[in-house]
Amino acid sequence: MANRYANLCIAITGLNANDNPGPGMAVIRSLKESFGDSLRIIGLSYESLEPGIYMRDQVNKTYQVPYPTEGTTALLDRLAYIHQQENLDLLIPNFDSELFNFIKIAPQLQVMGITTFLPGHQQLSLRDKVHLKEFGEKNGFYVPADQKLYHADDLRKAVDEFNFPMMIKGKFYDAHIVYTMDQALKAFHQLNASWGIPVIAQQYIKGTEINIAALGDGRGNNISVVAMRKLYITEKGKAWAGVTIKDDKLIELANKFAITTAWKGGYEMEIMSNDKGHLYILEINPRFPAWIYLTTAAGQNQPAALVKMALGNDVAPFEDYQAGKLFVRYSWDHIADITDFQQISVFGEL
Structure with missing residues (x-):
């Protein structure tokens, strides 16, 4: 199966890996595990010090792209240039703040030959923090x-x-x-x-923090659902360690969300289970979480499944995953040369 996708060229955002890490490097790790090292990964960065830029064994080349506030025209122009250089097959955005623009230009990207697998603007708006309580009341979800x-x-x-x-x-x-x-x-x-x-x-809801990573097919079904209990949380509330758990109620909750929204693409549900066993939805993030590689380690490679679906292939829903898989995030000093930093800062490419 790996050879079938060996020559793909995939652009990925979210290359930051600080105390509030983006999902990009975990997505790349999952894709390489499924499709092999011959997969070409193009990084799309916003800042010159996003660590993924300098991880040459993971990212073949990086291009800076305009900030979301610069609008869709600047983004489309930049992606057209990158596509001319790299012949992109697929693009996977990994930041909430950039999704509106990527969804808006998705039809134009498709004409250029760049595939995406994203929700629509209406779906994106439904789970927005500003509308989440209203969404919960309308559809029978517990929301603070x-x-x-x-x-x-x-x-x-x-x-x-x-x-x-x-x-x-x-x-x-x-x-x-x-x-x-x-x-x-x-x-x-x-x-x-x-x-x-x-x-x-x-x-504030007191209870046990649980995250769910899921992948919707856009037709009301989840291809994959993996739940994780947070074991260590940073000051910013990010999971720095967690363990996969199994609970039918969590699977049912994610499936209900997929049915309600017909969600297309990856998403994360941040849940608080209170002392009465009610599952409160704290947030629904419209992309893969930074801990997405844990789903791969547990037996459900969600990024790889998204790529296959984006390219028009049928993917059977995963049936099981391994509970008790633990992840512990750690810091690693990656060494690069100052000339690399100057190159990406001045020319926007590395």
């Missing part, structure tokens, strides 16, 4: 209560409703548990500066 914050003064209303502790979340990324008004104000201003308004205040 929330308040949209447009001004710092809006925090007082949120405190009156939720008390402390509560969650303060950015529109795209980042979440903080806050215990005082001073902490809440600080979090609001930080998230507003990073991601804009609204900032979201969310009721």
Whole structure:
């Protein structure tokens, strides 16, 4: 099977690997494990110090692309140039903030010969943090209560409703548990500066944190569902260690989401299981999580399955995975030359 896909050229975003890592390197690792090292990987970066740029054994060449705020015309022009150089077969975006633009230009990319496997704008909007509570109420999901914050003064209303502790979340990324008004104000201003308004205040649910990585086929079915319990969490709420678990209720929850939305592509559900056994949906991220390689290690290679479906091949739903597979993230000093940094910074290519 590997030879069938050996000459593919796939562009990947999300090459950062800091304390809030992107999914790109884990996606690449999964693809290489399935399709072999002859697979050509093209990195798409936004910053000159995204570690994946310099990992030559994983990424064949990297091109900088415009920030999402620069709009679709700049992005399409840049991708047309990259395609001219590399003859891309497929593109897999891995950041929430870039998806709107990639979805918008997907038909034009298809005309150019670049395939994607993405949800539509309506699907993307349904699970947005701003609309999540409404989505849950309409479709029978447990979702914590929330308040949209447009001004710092809006925090007082949120405190009156939720008390402390509560969650303060950015529109795209980042979440903080806050215990005082001073902490809440600080979090609001930080998230507003990073991601804009609204900032979201969310009721704090106490319980066990569980994440679900899943892959929808766009027709109401999940091809893969793998659940993971967080064992170690960073200050930013990111899983730094976790273990695969099996629970029929988690599978049913993900399947209900796929049926409700007809989701197409990878997604992650962040769940809190409370003391009554209710599964609260804290967030639904519209792409693979940074821990996606754990699904591969457990027996369900979701990135590889996405590639096969994107290229028009039928993929049978995975039936099982191994519980008790543990991941522990670690830091590794990757050494590069300053000339590489200068090259990507000045010319936008490496």
